[in-house]
Amino acid sequence: MTSIALQGTVELGIIYAIMALGVFLSFRILNMPDLTVDGSFTLGAAISALMCLKGSPWAGLPLAFLAGGLAGSVTALLHTKGRIQPLLSGILVMLALYSINLRVMGRANIPLINLPTVFSTWPWLNRWAEGYTALIGSSSLLVLILLLLFGFLKTRFGLVLRATGQNPQMVRSVGVNTDTTLTVGLALANGLVALSGGLLAQYQLFADISMGVGMVIVGLASVIIGEGIIGSHWLGQHLIAVTVGAVVYRLVIAMAMELGMPPTDLKLISAVIVASALAAPALKEQWNLAKRQIQAQKGGGSEDAEDMEADQKLPSG
Amino acid sequence: MLKIWRLTKSFPLDKFTQRLALNNVTLSLQKGEFVTIIGGNGAGKSTLLNCIAGVHLPDSGRITLDGMDITFWPEYRRSLYIGRVFQNPLLGTAPDMTIEENLAMACAKGKSRGLLPGVTKQEAKFFRDKVADLGLGLEKRMHQKVGLLSGGERQALTLLMATIVRPRLLLLDEHTSALDPATARRVLELTRSIISEHQLTTIMVTHNMKEALELGTRTIMMHEGRIVLDLSGRQRECMTVEKLVSFFTQEASIEVVELKNRA
Numbered sequence: 001m002t003s004i005a006l007q008g009t010v011e012l013g014i015i016y017a018i019m020a021l022g023v024f025l026s027f028r029i030l031n032m033p034d035l036t037v038d039g040s041f042t043l044g045a046a047i048s049a050l051m052c053l054k055g056s057p058w059a060g061l062p063l064a065f066l067a068g069g070l071a072g073s074v075t076a077l078l079h080t081k082g083r084i085q086p087l088l089s090g091i092l093v094m095l096a097l098y099s100i101n102l103r104v105m106g107r108a109n110i111p112l113i114n115l116p117t118v119f120s121t122w123p124w125l126n127r128w129a130e131g132y133t134a135l136i137g138s139s140s141l142l143v144l145i146l147l148l149l150f151g152f153l154k155t156r157f158g159l160v161l162r163a164t165g166q167n168p169q170m171v172r173s174v175g176v177n178t179d180t181t182l183t184v185g186l187a188l189a190n191g192l193v194a195l196s197g198g199l200l201a202q203y204q205l206f207a208d209i210s211m212g213v214g215m216v217i218v219g220l221a222s223v224i225i226g227e228g229i230i231g232s233h234w235l236g237q238h239l240i241a242v243t244v245g246a247v248v249y250r251l252v253i254a255m256a257m258e259l260g261m262p263p264t265d266l267k268l269i270s271a272v273i274v275a276s277a278l279a280a281p282a283l284k285e286q287w288n289l290a291k292r293q294i295q296a297q298k299g300g301g302s303e304d305a306e307d308m309e310a311d312q313k314l315p316s317g
Numbered sequence: 318m319l320k321i322w323r324l325t326k327s328f329p330l331d332k333f334t335q336r337l338a339l340n341n342v343t344l345s346l347q348k349g350e351f352v353t354i355i356g357g358n359g360a361g362k363s364t365l366l367n368c369i370a371g372v373h374l375p376d377s378g379r380i381t382l383d384g385m386d387i388t389f390w391p392e393y394r395r396s397l398y399i400g401r402v403f404q405n406p407l408l409g410t411a412p413d414m415t416i417e418e419n420l421a422m423a424c425a426k427g428k429s430r431g432l433l434p435g436v437t438k439q440e441a442k443f444f445r446d447k448v449a450d451l452g453l454g455l456e457k458r459m460h461q462k463v464g465l466l467s468g469g470e471r472q473a474l475t476l477l478m479a480t481i482v483r484p485r486l487l488l489l490d491e492h493t494s495a496l497d498p499a500t501a502r503r504v505l506e507l508t509r510s511i512i513s514e515h516q517l518t519t520i521m522v523t524h525n526m527k528e529a530l531e532l533g534t535r536t537i538m539m540h541e542g543r544i545v546l547d548l549s550g551r552q553r554e555c556m557t558v559e560k561l562v563s564f565f566t567q568e569a570s571i572e573v574v575e576l577k578n579r580a
């Protein structure tokens with residue numbers, strides 16, 4: 001891989017890491033499988049692209065964050081007040097967002113070629129670190145988000161937010177409404193996802209109606225890969241793990257493409273990575289059990305087995 | 318202080334039949350009273366506590382606490398005044414968070430939950446001292462995850478969390494029944510000392526009749542969703558476990574006779 005390609009991959013990884021942090025918040029911290037992500041990612045991209053067209057790329061990012069937060073709150077509302085299952089709540093909002101995103105964009109694709117973006121409006125940085133604007137800009141944003149998120153999760157509200165995913169009964173018994181914590185958590189998660197989408201649109205210079213498809217799985221893959229590499233024993237470590245996971249995921253994908261994998265197979269690979277990571281513990285257990293059974297059949301335990309058969313016959317006789 | 322008036326609660330068994338878990342229960346507690354509740358499986362003890370705590374909304378009846386009508390309050394709002402320890406040690410704490418963080422959440426009861434730091438230095442010291450008072454050596458493990466603690470240690474911690482902000486009412490639902498006998502005794506001893514230290518109004522459910530008569534100031538027996546015995550003062554002092562057991566079996570046999578008559 002050339003160094004330019006490597007740099008591009010890392011930049012993408014950093015942008016996607018913000019999305020992965022959102023997925024981490026809902027799946028890991030809140031313990032809620034939130035599928036809104038696919039829609040809110042595109043929503044962020046759509047809003048950010050629209051603001052670029054209007055000539056204010058900077059305003060696009062906070063607006064994307066807010067819109068994502070709104071989408072997350074709607075999912076939370078469906079679940080807490082409407083008592084709809086978490087998965088279904090997310091899918092419903094994701095579906096609704098497909099139409100909303102089309103309305104926001106006005107068409108299926110918005111190219112941003114030759115328009116000012118947040119990456120091109122830093123002439124002083126351009127002069128000082130030519131070619132590294134995107135890398136420096138996005139990684140500073142990521143570090144800022146990591147610090148803020150870490151600090152937030154250690155505040156009084158942050159503590160009960162984390163506890164909500166582990167033991168909602170306990171949270172209620174210390175006097176906190178779990179509907180509130182869940183709503184704030186999902187809003188924040190989808191805000192981050194939409195911010196990531198907004199940043200990506202300005203980075204790759206287009207927004208597309210289908211760019212969010214499968215984003216949940218990409219985020220989840222990043223979380224799982226990061227946990228495997230870095231570990232997740234304490235909060236700071238877990239946050240860093242998610243970030244590293246997002247970058248590593250991009251590197252893996254880039255390498256696979258280098259080796260000739262067509263880009264259209266990308267989603268298949270993501271699904272395979274996540275499915276195997278999720279199924280690994282269960283498969284390992286079954287494998288071990290099968291090994292023990294084979295050993296027991298081969299070994300000299302035949303007498304025991306006969307005893308056991310005799311025991312089993314007793315009740316029916 | 319706590320007044321329960323004609324509380325009724327039924328659960329649907331299937332589409333057509335209901336199970337009456339609480340049948341017209343009226344109960345009144347004085348400030349500082351320590352009531353133990355006994356009764357067979359399915360008598361409605363947990364349901365009564367759950368209705369008081371707001372886990373279930375009763376079908377009819379009223380509950381007031383210190384003059385506040387809490388009948389329709391959501392669970393989390395009642396928790397500001399009510400401390401609870403559950404039968405299941407897993408229910409009282411957040412497993413992936415430290416002892417210190419768990420206590421901090423409990424200690425912020427009734428205070429603002431804004432963006433203030435979760436645990437300040439001062440609070441950390443306060444928590445350490447409180448945990449040291451439990452006498453389990455947990456003060457050295459303040460930064461360990463609660464998931465690593467044993468069931469007994471968790472129940473002791475939950476008890477501390479339930480009382481660290483003085484509750485107006487403490488509800489204990491068989492909180493020692495998942496523990497081995499030695500640990501159960503220890504947690505019970507802690508319970509006794511914490512309750513007497515803060516003079517807490519308490520309701521404790523137990524299956525141990527000896528415990529029920531020894532601890533507290535009043536004993537109630539429940540059966541089929543009703544209060545069938547309410548002992549306090551002299552009457553309670555004269556009561557023995559044997560007499561209680563005979564009453565218990567008598568109460569159960571009445572039902573059997575009734576059933577036979579009906580059949």
Ligand SMILES: Nc1ncnc2c1ncn2[C@@H]1O[C@H](COP(=O)(O)OP(=O)(O)OP(=O)(O)O)[C@@H](O)[C@H]1O
Nearest residue numbers: 328329336338356357358359360361362363364365
């Ligand atoms: N959530 C629920 N849904 C349906 N039925 C319930 C529910 N909770 C309790 N019940 C029923 O209500 C009745 C009373 O149950 P409860 O748990 O109050 O008994 P208990 O006195 O606490 O018994 P135990 O000593 O076994 O804990 C039982 O028949 C039980 O099956």
Ligand SMILES: [Mg+2]
Nearest residue numbers: 362363364490
């Ligand atoms: Mg019970």
